[in-house]
Amino acid sequence: MRIFLDVEVHCADGPCGRLTRVILDPWREKVMYGVIQQDRKLPVRWLLPLSPIVIGTPNKLVLRCIKETISSFEPWDGKATATPRDRDLDFIALWTFRKQAEVQGAALGGGTPESDMLILGQDVEIQAADGYVGYLAGFEVDPATGAITHLIVHRERKVQTVDITIPAHEIQRIQKDVIYLISYRSILDALPSTRARRRPRHHLSG
DSSP states (O other), X not given: OEEESSEEEEETTEEEEEEEEEEEXXXXXXXXXXXXXXXXXXXXXXXXXXXXXXXXXXXXXXXXXXXXXXXXXXXXXXXXXXXXXXXXXXXXXXXXXXXXXXXXXXXXXXXXXXXGOEEEOTTOEEEETTEEEEEEEEEEEOTTTOBEEEEEEEEEOSSOEEEEEEEGGGEEEEOXXXXXXXXXXXXXXXXXXXXXXSOOSSOOOO
């Protein structure tokens, strides 16, 4: 199952928001939740479990539920006590997510606490052993477990911009703003790629 970042979310009865981020367990390399924002003007966001996801494309994430179901998901309001800066919102939201987990006594994957989760958006760089590769466009995950099987990386080449699919075993470590890989760029460039079907929302130099 593919999950692309910063795409429209569609329920069975029509558009229902936008997937702005994912929350993952970096130790077990598992996607735990998506974050849906229904209205860019409103601060309320919702934690999307993987179970309602039917399919993901470079421009859309399709759910099997109806719009009304979204409001029954766990709310995730990182803007409640935060400043307008997006990076600050991430830290406040992660703190909120941790506190929710502590109150509920929640633990994931056989005991990993929620406080170990990372919030990733489209601003995450991908670094090979010898430098910058591109930025994170999304993930391929096992729909049953959420385990990441591949990274989908937006790579800007001289001739055209492509999405390359990098196997999870190439991941060295995952941090908030950067995912580090084991291999060199020449090896990654030999992997299969597809022409990017959407214009990047921002440019990262490197």
